[in-house]
Amino acid sequence: MKKRCLVFLILFVLSLSAYTQSKYTLQNSEKDKISFKLINNLIVIPVEVNGVPLSFLLDTGVSKAIIFNFVNVSDELKINRTEEFFLRGLGEGDTVQALKSSDNIFKIGDAVNIEQDVFTIFDPSLNFTPQLGIPIHGIIGYDLLKDFVVEINYSKKQIVLHDPDFYQPKKCKKCETFNLDFSTKKPFINGSVAIRDNEKSVPVKLLIDSGGSDALWLFKDKEHNINVPTRYFDDFLGRGLSGSVYGKRSKISRFSIGSFTLESVNTAFPDSTSIAFAKKFKERNGSLGGEILKRFNVIFDYSNKKITLRKNSSFKEPFYYNKSGISLEHSGMRVVKELDKKQAKMPYGTTNNSAGGNIINLSKSYKYVLAPSLAIVELRKGSPAEKAGLRLDDIILSVNNKDVHLYSIQEVIQLFYGPDGKRVRMIIDRNGVQMKFSFQLESMF
Known part of the structure; x- marks a missing residue:
């Protein structure tokens, strides 16, 4: 029986002040392999924080490390409380209070950073363990990805961190490499969508968001002919940093990046109130999430602003959705x-x-x-x-x-x-x- 995709969301859109640069380095080699769990299309990796083993989500949609299950591990972590911040993310609620701590020791596989900034959130309601069924203590993205060439093999559930100074790409006739654009340290890619059958494709710029389990999110935009199809249903889309996100679910005719084309793609159209902060980047048309990313083996090269995709065995699987409600x-x-x-x-x-x-x-x-x-x-x-x-x-x-x-x-x-x-x-x-x-x-x- 084919493994069916599930829907879940963790999307943080943060606006943070400047911070001290820190760097991850591989201790003993030029590359390191890390096994991960794929749960609801989300990547869960082991992360050691100040000597304490935890589980984090690897999320390309966040710029800073966050611990949001802090109340359960605070005694062990010995995190220094330094500066108070207020974070804003997706959802209909208000900002969330967090404390920024510097000079924490993060170890991910063989990669170590002794100056990692982390934002700790004390609100117990911001705990994503209940939705995933396993302990999830935090989330990390740009801080790790910027220092390596990162291969994500969704088929093998394995990440390979390469030292950029020694990385030599393998020859791959079936691979395609695309340019990445960055805004607030988050990667964006250009693609195209056709909302309805026999309709011309329109270009879109999408956040690459491994922390969202849906296939696509599109922001409604009449000017660019991005409208909700006739057949849709209203639904709960997930929970963001600032509360619940609601919107409409539908299917679009096709989605393309380069020569890769997917048809009859599950697509969510979030309510404008939930994404008001995300739309401050005016060029953004939506998000590309884990339900599409898992159909490829992916290589991120942040330093050269490149991403390489190769189809894997999941590419042709149909797009399923929750029919129970x-x-x-x-x-x-x-x-x-x-x-x-x-x-x-x-x-x-x-x-x-x-x-x-x-x-x-x-x-x-x-x-x-x-x-x-x-x-x-x-x-x-x-x-x-x-x-x-x-x-x-x-x-x-x-x-x-x-x-x-x-x-x-x-x-x-x-x-x-x-x-x-x-x-x-x-x-x-x-x-x-x-x-x-x-x-x-x-x-x-």
Whole structure:
């Protein structure tokens, strides 16, 4: 079964003052390989901060390192509180308070920076662990990427950091190299989109955003003929630094970069209030996210303002989307009853005449364990789940006759990306009362 893409968003658009330049260097070699996890099209890498092992998102859309799960690791990190800042990102909310700390030691694979600036956010609501299902402590982008030629092999889930002074590109007939433009230390690429069939393509300049799991975001612009297609639905697009982002989801006819063309591409059109800060860069028409990036193996060369793309085995996969209308998060813990698979054996000397004189006790034994609660945190109006009667804050206990704690959160969400007509059965807890629901997945296009 093909691995289906999921939708998630982490987009930060920061406006920061000048900072002390710092540099990553490879300690023992000219290159280093780092394995990563790909979760909801997002790259999760191991990062050691002041000697403490953490997990960060590698996000080309951010200029500075940020720790946003700080309250859970503050005692270990020993971060000096220095300057107070207010950060602004995507979303409908206000700025977020953060403290800037300098001269932190960051180690990523064999790459080390002993003067890393980091912005720590104390707001506990800005915690992206519940959406991804694994601990996520922070995010890093430009600070790391600027110092290396960086290969991202989505197929192997591996990053290679090359010392630019020793890097020799391999010959690659199927590769194409494109120019990058930079604004506020974020990379932009030129492409083209055709919104509808039989419609002429129009040029677009897009932020390359490995921290957004959608395929494309386009900013509505009548002057440049970037309009929402006739068939769309309103949806929750994700959560940014300044709050939730909403907009319209649809499909456009095609998207192209050079000779690479993708058809029937999932595209989101965020509401203008959520992207007001991002649109201050007037040339920007949207974002190119992880659902497209994962279809290539990518080489970033920031020092020469180049990006090289080569199609991988995911290139021709269809673009799926969540047909249920449900967005989920981990929400606290609950006690669950599990069958203990260890069966006790009775000793010799019983009256049973079974072979070997052993009696196997077949009575069921149970144990109680703690497992994350999985809650509905967004519910699309008019969606199959809403029409079936599901509500916000419902706690899911089982899906399709399988206890939900036996799934990862990604596996549960994958069930919502199935074919039209697929039935999803749930048992939920609503204020202490268990209830059963059933609905069928429906295409919105």
